[in-house]
Amino acid sequence: xxxxxxxxxxxxxxxxxxxxxxxxxxxxxxxxxxxxxxxxxxxxxxxxxxxxxxxxxxxxxxxxxxxxxxxxxxxxxxxxxxxxxxxxxxxxxxxxxxxxxxxxxxxxxxxxxxxxxxxxxxxxxxxxxxxxxxxxxxxxxxxxxxxxxxxxxxxxxxxxxxxxxxxxxxxxxxxxxxxxxxxxxxxxxxxxxxxxxxxxxxxxxxxxxxxxxxxxxxxxxxxxxxxxxxxxxxxxxxxxxxxxxxxxxxxxxxxxxxxxxxxxxxxxxxxxxxxxxxxxxxxxxxxxxxxxxxxxxxxxxxxxxxxxxxxxxxxxxxxxxxxxxxxxxxxxxxxxxxxxxxxxxxxxxxxxxxxxxxxxxxxxxxxxxxxxxxxxxxxxxxxxxxxxxxxxxxxxxxxxxxxxxxxxxxxxxxxxxxxxxxxxxxx
Amino acid sequence: xxxxxxxxxxxxxxxxxxxxxxxxxxxxxxxxxxxxxxxxxxxxxxxxxxxxxxxxxxxxxxxxxxxxxxxxxxxxxxxxxxxxxxxxxxxxxxxxxxxxxxxxxxxxxxxxxxxxxxxxxxxxxxxxxxxxxxxxxxxxxxxxxxxxxxxxxxxxxxxxxxxxxxxxxxxxxxxxxxxxxxxxxxxxxxxxxxx
Numbered sequence: 001x002x003x004x005x006x007x008x009x010x011x012x013x014x015x016x017x018x019x020x021x022x023x024x025x026x027x028x029x030x031x032x033x034x035x036x037x038x039x040x041x042x043x044x045x046x047x048x049x050x051x052x053x054x055x056x057x058x059x060x061x062x063x064x065x066x067x068x069x070x071x072x073x074x075x076x077x078x079x080x081x082x083x084x085x086x087x088x089x090x091x092x093x094x095x096x097x098x099x100x101x102x103x104x105x106x107x108x109x110x111x112x113x114x115x116x117x118x119x120x121x122x123x124x125x126x127x128x129x130x131x132x133x134x135x136x137x138x139x140x141x142x143x144x145x146x147x148x149x150x151x152x153x154x155x156x157x158x159x160x161x162x163x164x165x166x167x168x169x170x171x172x173x174x175x176x177x178x179x180x181x182x183x184x185x186x187x188x189x190x191x192x193x194x195x196x197x198x199x200x201x202x203x204x205x206x207x208x209x210x211x212x213x214x215x216x217x218x219x220x221x222x223x224x225x226x227x228x229x230x231x232x233x234x235x236x237x238x239x240x241x242x243x244x245x246x247x248x249x250x251x252x253x254x255x256x257x258x259x260x261x262x263x264x265x266x267x268x269x270x271x272x273x274x275x276x277x278x279x280x281x282x283x284x285x286x287x288x289x290x291x292x293x294x295x296x297x298x299x300x301x302x303x304x305x306x307x308x309x310x311x312x313x314x315x316x317x318x319x320x321x322x323x324x325x326x327x328x329x330x331x332x333x334x335x336x337x338x339x340x341x342x343x344x345x346x347x348x349x350x351x352x353x354x355x356x357x358x359x360x361x362x363x364x365x366x367x368x369x370x371x372x373x374x375x376x377x378x379x380x381x382x383x384x385x386x387x388x389x390x391x392x393x394x395x396x397x398x399x400x401x402x403x404x405x406x407x408x409x410x411x412x413x414x415x416x417x418x419x420x421x422x423x424x425x426x427x
Numbered sequence: 428x429x430x431x432x433x434x435x436x437x438x439x440x441x442x443x444x445x446x447x448x449x450x451x452x453x454x455x456x457x458x459x460x461x462x463x464x465x466x467x468x469x470x471x472x473x474x475x476x477x478x479x480x481x482x483x484x485x486x487x488x489x490x491x492x493x494x495x496x497x498x499x500x501x502x503x504x505x506x507x508x509x510x511x512x513x514x515x516x517x518x519x520x521x522x523x524x525x526x527x528x529x530x531x532x533x534x535x536x537x538x539x540x541x542x543x544x545x546x547x548x549x550x551x552x553x554x555x556x557x558x559x560x561x562x563x564x565x566x567x568x569x570x571x572x573x574x575x576x577x578x579x580x581x582x583x584x585x586x587x588x589x590x591x592x593x594x595x596x597x598x599x600x601x602x603x604x605x606x607x608x609x610x611x612x613x614x615x616x617x618x619x620x621x622x
Contacts, residue, residue, distance in 0.1 A: 166614065281523075290502030291501075385587075385591075
C-alpha cells in the first residue's frame with residue numbers, strides 16, 4: 001500500500017472515507033517501501049527537544065489524554081435514573097485481563113456512597129457464639145489472601161435476549177471487571193464469631209448487606225461462604241474505589257455480581273434464605289412457561305471478541321490482524337476458546353495469553369491474515385468442567401426470551417470489507 | 428494456618444446495635460414487627476411519599492417500577508412483574524420498603540406506615556378488600572399469586588448435558604444469514620472520540 005508511511009496519522013480519515021477498503025488489494029507479504037521520508041523521523045519533534053512534565057505534575061496520574069475514549073459509558077434509556085443504574089467497562093479498548101479500576105463498571109441501587117474507614121463497622125451476628133463488631137483496622141489484622149476474580153453483573157448481555165440491540169462490546173458485554181483482590185476469607189471472620197451455636201452448618205445460610213440505603217441484601221449458602229468468599233479491602237493493589245465498595249466489599253468468586261455486596265456492613269448466619277428483594281423480584285430468571293429460576297448464582301462460561309468489534313473497527317486495511325477477546329467461567333478455568341470468522345460454519349482454536357485461572361478473565365488471541373472479505377466473528381469458550389458456551393438460539397430453546405439475566409450466548413460481529421463492525425444475530 | 432482457633436479481634440456486638448441493623452424479615456415472618464395498617468391509610472401515605480414515582484395506583488410512572496398489575500402475564504412476551512403478579516413472599520415487600528424506601532429517604536417510615544403502604548399495594552393488585560387490616564397477625568392471610576412460581580436453579584439438569592463435549596469445528600452449518608442488526612434499532616450512545 002502506497003500510503004503505508006502515513007498509517008498512524010492518516011488511518012482514521014482513510015477509514016472514514018473508505019479509502020483503506022478501496023486500496024485493499026493484494027496481500028503484502030513483505031514490508032512496504034516508503035516513498036518519502038517521514039517528517040516524524042527526519043524532523044526534530046518538540047518532545048525530543050523540550051521538557052516534559054516534572055514528577056510533581058500528577059500526584060496520582062490519569063491515562064494519557066489521547067485515551068479519552070477509554071471510559072465508562074452509561075446508556076440513559078436503560079434505567080429511570082443514574083443512581084440505581086449501570087455503566088459499562090470499555091472492554092473494546094482494553095487488553096490483558098486486569099481491569100483498570102478507574103474505568104471498571106459500576107452498578108449501584110442507591111448510588112455510590114462515601115464511607116470513611118473510621119466510620120466503617122462490620123457486624124457478624126445471628127447463629128454465632130459471639131456476635132461481633134469489627135472496625136476497618138481490625139480487618140487489616142486478619143491473615144490475608146490475594147486472588148484475581150471477575151465480577152460480572154447478572155444482567156450483562158441482558159439487553160440482547162430479544163435480539164441484537166446495542167452496538168459495541170462495551171455495551172453488550174461490559175458489565176464486568178476483573179481485579180486482584182486482597183482480603184480476609186469470610187470463613188476466618190465467621191470462625192472468629194464461632195459456630196457452636198449454629199451447630200451442624202448443613203442448610204445454614206449467611207445474609208449479607210451493604211451500608212447503603214438499598215442495602216442490597218442477599219442470601220448465600222454456608223457451603224459457599226466457607227469456601228472461597230473474601231471480605232476484600234484492596235483491589236489491583238490499592239484501596240477499593242468508592243464506587244466499588246470502599247472501604248470493604250464482598251468478593252464471591254464465579255457468582256453473579258449482585259452478590260458482591262459493596263460497603264458490606266452486616267453478615268448474619270441464618271437458618272434459611274431471607275428471600276430478599278434482590279433474590280425474588282430481581283435476580284430471578286423467568287422461563288417461557290412463566291415459572292422462574294431462583295438462586296441462579298454461578299455465571300456460566302462466556303466469551304466475546306473485543307477487537308475487532310463495533311467500537312474497535314479494523315482501520316489498517318488487509319494483512320496481519322489480531323483478533324482478540326476475553327473468556328471466563330464462574331465454574332472453573334477457561335481451557336479453550338474457538339474463534340469463527342464465518343458465523344459458526346468453521347472454527348479455529350485461539351491462543352490463550354496465559355493458562356486460564358479459575359473464575360477469572362482469560363485473554364485469547366487469534367493472529368490472522370485478513371484478506372478484506374466480510375467476516376462474521378464469533379468466539380466460543382470452554383471451561384475445565386467440559387461446558388461449551390452455547391449459542392443464543394440454544395439458550396432460547398431452554399429459557400425463552402424473558403430471563404433478563406445470565407445471557408452467556410455466543411456473540412456475532414459482522415465485520416464488513418471496509419473494516420467496520422456491527423452487532424448482529426445470525427441463523 | 429498460623430493461628431489455631433480464634434485470633435481475638437473485634438468486640439462483642441451489643442443488643443441495641445444488632446437491633447438497629449438487623450431488619451431483615453424471613454419468609455416465615457421472622458423479624459416482622461408488631462403493627463398494623465389498612466389500604467385507606469396506605470392510600471394517603473402512598474399519595475404523599477410514593478406516587479410521584481410509582482403512580483397514584485401503584486401502576487408506575489415512566490421508567491419507575493410498576494408495583495401493581497400484570498396478573499397472569501408471566502408466560503407472555505414482556506411479562507409485567509409486580510408485587511402482585513410476581514413476588515413470592517409478602518415479607519419481602521415489608522422488608523424492602525421498610526429498609527430501602529422511599530427512594531432517597533430510606534428508613535424513614537414507621538412500622539405502621541409500612542403495613543399501610545403494603546396493604547395499599549395489595550389492594551392495588553386486587554389481592555385484598557379495602558377493609559382488610561394488614562398486621563403481623565394477619566400477614567399470612569394474604570395469598571401471593573406467584574408464591575409457587577419459582578424453581579431452584581436447575582441448569583445442571585436442563586442445560587449442561589446439552590452443552591458439553593467436543594464441539595463442531597468444520598462444516599457446522601451450510602448457510603449463515605444475518606437475522607438481526609443492532610444498527611436498525613440505533614439505540615446505542617454515540618462513540619466517544621479520543622483527543
